[in-house]
Amino acid sequence: MAKIPSYAAAAPKAPLGPHTIERREPGPHDVLIDILYCGVCHSDIHQARDEWGGSIFPMVPGHEIVGRVKQVGAHVTKFKPGDMAGVGCMVDSCRDCDPCRRDLEQFCQRGAAFTYNGTEMDRKTPTYGGYSTQVVVDERFTLKVPDGLDPAGAAPLLCAGITTYSPLRQWACKPGDKVGVVGLGGLGHMAVKLAASMGAEVTMLSTSRRKEEDARRLGAKGFALTSDEETFKKLAGTFDLIINTISAPHDYNQYLGMLKVQGTMVLVGVPPEAVPVSAFSLISGNRRLAGSLIGGIKETQEMLDYCGKHKIVSDVEVIPIQKINEAYERVIKGDVRYRFVIDIASLKA
Ligand code: NAP
Ligand code: ZN
Ligand code: ZN
Secondary structure (H helix, E strand, O other): OEEEEEEEEOOOOOOOEEEEEEEOOOOOOEEEEEEEEEEOOHHHHHHHOOOOOOOOOOEOOOOOEEEEEEEEOOOOOOOOOOOEEEEOOEEEOOOOOHHHHOOOHHHOOOOOEEOOOOEOOOOOOEOOOOOEOEEEEEHHHOEEOOOOOOHHHHHHHHOHHHHHHHHHHHOOOOOOOEEEEEOOOHHHHHHHHHHHHOOOEEEEEEOOHHHHHHHHHHOOOEEEEOOOHHHHHHOOOOEEEEEEOOOOOOOHHHHHOOEEEEEEEEEOOOOOOOOOOOHHHHHOOOOEEEEOOOOOHHHHHHHHHHHHHHOOOOOEEEEEHHHHHHHHHHHHOOOOOOEEEEEOHHHHO
């Protein structure tokens, strides 16, 4: 067991601070990664503050991890020391159940081992995330980060990237489709970039007028303010697909009205409280309301390769770990352009 410096939340209301964790010695199938950068996802905040319930403390958040392979086990074939590697939201699963066999490990029937706020598959050993200097992960759950991608900008692809890529693929986003993206934050800005790269005509639906210029720079053709009731009337029946990334409770019914007949709104944002959906919002126009949780390992690698080919990374603001509590407050205020990424060198200083 190696002792590893990290930042942890000791309890739901506690600010994050320095903490030491233990990582296992790498086994025959494991990769030991020196972490370079870790993105700050809104899910880190929801979980560190126990907003979804059931959080485990102390918690070392972080599931947007990019680093350099330091050491590999005897049976590892995909990686060698020096390679750039990524770790997303999962570090293991049973590998044998129906969802695992269908490359949907996030829905493992025995419960996937999530990167933090969970346990390994032994259901005893706690998992700790990327706000730390090193991680040890089975090579099956370790991703290859394409050469040529900036490592800080690539880190958010491991969650924000796959979480938006996967529903765009599942609902077959194609050139000419009208796609609405709701909420211009970490997930939202990746959704705009990815949908635009797939040829869709993207409209940003935001509460922040000041983000309009950025939305257009990221690839949106249209921009509409959702704080203006007129928007919902003007855009009624417009979109084939809406990717909804809002992290707080809001009225889904209003947004469903902006779908075309048979259009789909996919929820990727996870507001802690439930919100009622009226049957009328769905039956008028055979509209569909769907959800999507990250993506399996195979699709995550496909997304990274796609981003490598299309030179897509996240727009990031790199921070030292000492600024993490301030960064959380700014994310909650919607004041981030568009993902904070921790420079893990600051944890070694
Ligand atoms: P983020 O950077 O905070 O972005 C969320 C955006 O939603 C904000 O920038 C803001 O955009 C908008 N927003 C926030 N509060 C709002 C409100 N009360 N009303 C309307 N709009 C509001 O968060 P993120 O990291 O992108 O994550 C977004 C959500 O997705 C979180 O709930 C997170 O837990 C969840 N998530 C889900 C998955 C999954 O697998 N499904 C994966 C990762 C994250 P504007 O300023 O443009 O309005
Ligand atoms: Zn995330
Ligand atoms: Zn399984």
